[in-house]
Amino acid sequence: MSRTPVVQVSGLTRDFVVRPRGHRLRGRRVRAVHDLSFTVRPGEAVGYIGANGAGKSTTIKMLAGILVPTAGEVRTCGLRPVQDRRALARRIGVVFGQRSQLWWDLPVAESFRILAAIHHLDAAGERARTGELVDRLEMGAYLDTPVRQLSLGQRMRAEVAAALLHSPRLVILDEPTIGLDVLSKQRLREFLIEERREHGTSLMLTTHDMGDVERLCPRVLVIDDGTLAYDGTLSGLSRTVGARRVLVVDLERPTEPLTGIPSTEHLSTQAQGLQQRLAFDPERTTAAAVLAAVSQRSEVRDLAIEEPDIEDVVRRIYAARR
Amino acid sequence: MTPTDAVSMPPAAARAYRRLLAAGFRQQSAYLAAAVGGLVANVTFGFLKAAILLATLAAAGGTLGGYDTGRMLAYVWVSQAMLGLINVSGRDVLGERIRTGDIAVDFLRPLDLQLAGLSTHLGTRLFTLLPRGLPTLTIGLLTTGMALPSGPAPYLLGAVSVLLATTLAYLAVYALNMSALWLVEIRGLQVTYMVVASFCCGLYIPVGIFPGWLETLARLTPFPSMLMTPVDVLSGYAVGTDALRLVLAQVAWVVVVGLLGHLLTRAGRRHLEVQGG
Ligand SMILES: Nc1ncnc2c1ncn2[C@@H]1O[C@H](COP(=O)(O)OP(=O)(O)OP(=O)(O)O)[C@@H](O)[C@H]1O
Ligand SMILES: [Mg+2]
Numbered sequence: 092m093s094r095t096p097v098v099q100v101s102g103l104t105r106d107f108v109v110r111p112r113g114h115r116l117r118g119r120r121v122r123a124v125h126d127l128s129f130t131v132r133p134g135e136a137v138g139y140i141g142a143n144g145a146g147k148s149t150t151i152k153m154l155a156g157i158l159v160p161t162a163g164e165v166r167t168c169g170l171r172p173v174q175d176r177r178a179l180a181r182r183i184g185v186v187f188g189q190r191s192q193l194w195w196d197l198p199v200a201e202s203f204r205i206l207a208a209i210h211h212l213d214a215a216g217e218r219a220r221t222g223e224l225v226d227r228l229e230m231g232a233y234l235d236t237p238v239r240q241l242s243l244g245q246r247m248r249a250e251v252a253a254a255l256l257h258s259p260r261l262v263i264l265d266e267p268t269i270g271l272d273v274l275s276k277q278r279l280r281e282f283l284i285e286e287r288r289e290h291g292t293s294l295m296l297t298t299h300d301m302g303d304v305e306r307l308c309p310r311v312l313v314i315d316d317g318t319l320a321y322d323g324t325l326s327g328l329s330r331t332v333g334a335r336r337v338l339v340v341d342l343e344r345p346t347e348p349l350t351g352i353p354s355t356e357h358l359s360t361q362a363q364g365l366q367q368r369l370a371f372d373p374e375r376t377t378a379a380a381v382l383a384a385v386s387q388r389s390e391v392r393d394l395a396i397e398e399p400d401i402e403d404v405v406r407r408i409y410a411a412r413r
Numbered sequence: 414m415t416p417t418d419a420v421s422m423p424p425a426a427a428r429a430y431r432r433l434l435a436a437g438f439r440q441q442s443a444y445l446a447a448a449v450g451g452l453v454a455n456v457t458f459g460f461l462k463a464a465i466l467l468a469t470l471a472a473a474g475g476t477l478g479g480y481d482t483g484r485m486l487a488y489v490w491v492s493q494a495m496l497g498l499i500n501v502s503g504r505d506v507l508g509e510r511i512r513t514g515d516i517a518v519d520f521l522r523p524l525d526l527q528l529a530g531l532s533t534h535l536g537t538r539l540f541t542l543l544p545r546g547l548p549t550l551t552i553g554l555l556t557t558g559m560a561l562p563s564g565p566a567p568y569l570l571g572a573v574s575v576l577l578a579t580t581l582a583y584l585a586v587y588a589l590n591m592s593a594l595w596l597v598e599i600r601g602l603q604v605t606y607m608v609v610a611s612f613c614c615g616l617y618i619p620v621g622i623f624p625g626w627l628e629t630l631a632r633l634t635p636f637p638s639m640l641m642t643p644v645d646v647l648s649g650y651a652v653g654t655d656a657l658r659l660v661l662a663q664v665a666w667v668v669v670v671g672l673l674g675h676l677l678t679r680a681g682r683r684h685l686e687v688q689g690g
Contacts (some may be wrong), residue, residue, distance in 0.1 A: 107686065149523070152517065152687050155521060156520070157517045157520045157521065157685060157687050158685065158686065158687055159685070160686075161681050173682070173683070176520065176523075176682070178523070179526070180521055182521035185521050187517065187518070190514070190517065191515075191518070191519070192518045193435055195440075196438060196440045196443040197436060201436065201439070204432065205433065205436050208428050208429045208431075208432040209429045209522055209523065209524060211425040211428075212430070237443070347598040
C-alpha cells in the first residue's frame, strides 16, 4: 500500500458569506473552518467530533472536493480534491447520513449494478464485491425492493454498501448512524471493523455517538468553532477532560439519596429513590468500588453503566479552552 | 470532458452512461399512471388545437404559411406526440438538487455531470414514448386525415431530428438549472423560460405562420430546433436540402448549448456551496 497520507490538510480555512433575505450585496462573513491542519495516514480510523455547527461537514466537503477552500491546502489520497474530482471519486467512498446516493424508484440491486458500471468493475469483480457486501450487511432479503420502500436502517446499510462498492482506499462517513436503533448501529460498526481488517481501508467518521467512536476510532479529532481542539487517542481525550462514567442502580426498596460515596457524585434520584444515578471518575475509583459502597446502604437489583456522553466530553473540552 | 470526448469515449465509460440511460427508462416506468394522464391531456389538447387551427385555416382561405388541412393536422399530432419528449417547462431535478445540496452526491461520482444527466433524461423520455407519444400519434392517425410523407427518408431523418430535439431541450434546461448555483432561487427564471420556449418552439402554432418579424426573431433562438424542426421533417413540410439544413442547425445548437452547460458546470463547481449538512 502506498505511504502517502490519505488526508493531508494544512491551514485549511473556509468562510461563508451569509446574506439576509433580499440583500444580495450586504453580507456577514462566517468562518466555518479556521486554519485547520492534520494528517491521516493509510489504514488509520479517525473520529471527527464536535458540536453542531463546529465545521465537521464543511471540512468533509472540502476533503471530498465538493467545496472549494477559502485558504489552505488539501490533499486527499494524494490528489487535489477540486481539480482531480473524478480521479478522487474512484478512490474515496462518501456517505452523508442525510442524503441518498441510491436510485429511489429502483430495486437496491439495480443501484449496485449502476454503480458497478460507473466504477468500471468487470463482471467477476462486480459479482464478488456485491456478494461480499450483501452477505456482510445482511441485505439479501431486500435486494429486489425499491429503495423508497426500505426502512431507514435498511437504507443506511445499502448506502454504506454503495459507497464501498468500488473498494475505496478512504471511506468518509458523515453521521452514518443517525436515526439507527442500537442493533442496527452495532451491525454497521461490526461491518466497518471487518471491512477495515480485510481491506486495510482508512476511515474518517463524524458522529454525535460516542459508541461509534469507541468501537471504530482509535484516534479522535475534536473541532471547536472551526479550529482543532484535540488530536489524540480516545482514552487520552477522556483523561484530559476527566470524562466521568455514570452508574445507574435499581434498588430493592426506596432509599435516601446515595450521597457521600468517595470519588462519586450523586446525580439524580427517580421513582422515590428506587433508581439513582451516580457519576464517578474512572481514574480515581472503579465501578466495583462504587457498587460495593452502594450495596452497604441498600440492596441492588439491577445496574447499568452509561458511557461518557460525547456532547459532554466536547462541552468540557470547549469549556477548558475558554 | 468536452462534447468531442463523448464521441471518443472508452467502452468502460460508455457502459456507465448506457446503464444510466437504462436506469432512467426503468425509473420512469414506475410512473405509468402519470404517463397515461399525460396521454389523455395530449390527445384532448390535440383535438382542441386541431379545431382552432383548422378554423383559422378556413378563415384564411384554406392555406396559411404553406400549411393546408392535411399538413396542419400532421403538425398538430406530431407536435402533441412529441410533447412528452421535450422539456420546455424549464424545470429539472438538477435545480432542486442544487437547492437541497443533493448535487453533492452527483459530484461525488466519477462522471461528467452533464452527460450523466442527459443519459438518464434520454432514458426517461424513451420510456414516455411508449405509453404517451406513440399512442397520441396513433390516435391522430386514426381519427384525422393528416398528410404524411412517402418514402423512408423523412422518417429516418425525422428520427434523428427527434433525438436531437430531445437532447437540445434537455441541454438548455440543464444550463438554465445550473444557474441555481449562483441564484439559488430560479423559479421566476423557469417560468419565463417556459413561456418563451413553449411559444417559440412552435408548440401553440407553427413557427411558419408567426408574423414575419416574430418568425425571424424566433428562428434566431434554439427553440424551433426543439420541436418545429422534427415536426416539419416528419410531416414532410420540410424536405430535401431544406430538411437537412434544419437538422444541421439542430446539431449546431446542441454543440453551442451543450458547451454553455459544460462551461457553467465548470465555473459552478468552484462556486458550489453545498447546502445543508
Ligand atoms: N452553505 C452554507 N452557507 C452558509 N453558512 C454555512 C453553509 N454551510 C455551513 N455553514 C455554516 O458553517 C458552520 C459549520 O457548519 P457545518 O455544517 O460544517 O457544521 P457541522 O460540524 O457539520 O455541524 P452538525 O453537527 O450540526 O452537522 C455553521 O455555522 C454553518 O451555519
Ligand atoms: Mg454536519
